[in-house]
Amino acid sequence: MKKTIVIMAAAMTFAVAQAKDVKVASPDGKLVVTVTDEGGKAAYSVELDGRQMLTKSALGLKTNIGDFTQGLTIAGSEERKVAKDYTMTRTKASSASYVANQATISLVNKDGYRMDVTMSVSDNDVAYRYSLPRGKGDNPKCAVIYSEASGFNFPDKTTTFICPQSKTMVGWERTKPSYEEEYKAEAAMTEKSAFGEGYTLPCLYKIGEDGWALIGETGVGSNYAASHLSDYVEGQGYTIAFPNPTELSGMGSPYASIALPGSTPWRTITLGTTLKPIVETTIPYDLVEPLYEPSTDYKPGRYTWSWLMWQDTSINYDDQVKFIDLAAAMGFEYTLVDNWWDTQIGRDRMRELSRYAQSKGVKLMLWYNSNGHWNDAPQGPRDCMNTAYARQREMRWMKEIGIAGIKVDFFGSDKQEMMKLYEDILVDANNYGLQVVFHGCTIPRGWERMYPNYVASEALLASENVRFSEYHAKQEGFQLTMHPFCRNALGTADWGGVMMNRYMSQDNKTGHPRYTTDIFEIASALVIQTSVNCVAMCPNNLDEMPQFELDFLKRLPTTWDETRFVDGYPTKYAVLARRTGDKWYVAGLNGTNEPMTLTLSLPMFAGKTVSLYTDNPRKKGEIVPTSVLKTLKVGKDGTAKVTIQGMGGIIIE
16 A cells, blocks of 8 residues: 555656646637645636636635645646537537537645546536545545635636625525526626625626626536535635525535545636627536436426415315416426315316316426425425335326326425435435426426436526516516626526516406516517426417417427527617527527617528518506517518517517
């Protein structure tokens, strides 16, 4: 054993003598990462086209087997090229090609222990992770990660589009943090987070006049704690932060634990001089692999949902029949039955309701409370998802009666213990042929590829808030023109509904109005990506909506072969193009109150006459302006001039 140690030390001493800064360039040579060990501290910096995008930013881990944040020396590096093609079914593109240059850089601390940093650099994405080998005598075989030094230090004058992390065990029935706070646009980095807890991932930054960066992470399942970013520190930037110890009522470790040899999840940075790389990135999926095979062919589609407008009292047999009939009339695949169904409908009648839905060509999805002991959310069914025996009993019953999927709510922690629960629910659900949507939850981190029955997560300030509050109804445009560039760029999002009621109430006459137009709402189903999409129509909408709007929703696509950024600016407007098969759709949202005239580059429609769904100008006193279907001639150069009304939308096909 001593001989082995001496040999390793000699090899490292030789490598140290030869080591210098390590540079890793993207395949096109434009994106360059430099890793250094100046002053015994590992750090990296990033340039794009010769322009500084991240200044010196820390690397390192503090663990129970060694401190890898100081006293470090680069002992060597190994470079390789990565190229892989793969297919997906639940994201912004059906296939992707990942081509990158990688360097695995070995760093040795003052005690002679090694930590590797793998830098993977593709044309617009930087990703890195840490790896630890086993120690002397093949031990230890596991490690506890106390913290990461991982930093993101942007140049001065960078502005932020970020969302604060909530305090813990607060909010409704102590269900936070649940990733449902408000974004703030174009704030200074020095501005403190609203609750003193840092910021939820992903985080979007504008670097000077024409630089953009989006920070995220991928590959987090039961293998690690989920992270967020700290507040900004002058000269240091933002740092990866682990969960607050008080999450989960203080139960479970705030640290992460890995088996050795083992690696952490990937930290990702998508960079561009425009927003195009941000919107189109596939980096969350490029770096992970499926963890298991799907047990069945999970179907994408659309679902109706009574709860948003009709609330808890609608969770009864007769009202659910109305929403099943609505789904059947629209050709939708699913109806979601929300909370309290176990007591307000009952299991015996749920079997009957599922049979009725299937007779109409519709399948049910059922809501569940995740809870065991970590918050006070009272809704049932409770205690069905938090233990293996309860889950399997429940899921066996659901398979017997033909349920297609579940929506599980109220998680409120990023601790590794809770990340394991997400994974356990997904794995068990796959065994019984169930798709899964999460609410009151964390963001997905590569989950669409890792877990083939995963559909989407809420993890944003969703449509229910538009229903609850006039303030949030007025903010809908702001929110939905933020997500394509941040939250939805790195993971599918269950916004929770294309809302066609003009008033946010069951009778469609009382309460506060909807401030968006019909075409805004319909276009949002194309702009916000998820493969099983909620169309929160009500039965009355069948008689109130123009036929051309109904016809479009009846054939609303939810899966995509390709996504392209067309135009936009976070919280102001967003225009995206998506392709399914050989058919393109362009959808735009205006998040402001003023009309916006744009000249769009649409090469897929060059020289063609296309259909344009748009809104008429809002008349004085008009709650929702009228919509119109017209034709539009796209120039031979692929350009088209359009006007999007305030809080309005467009669809081009």
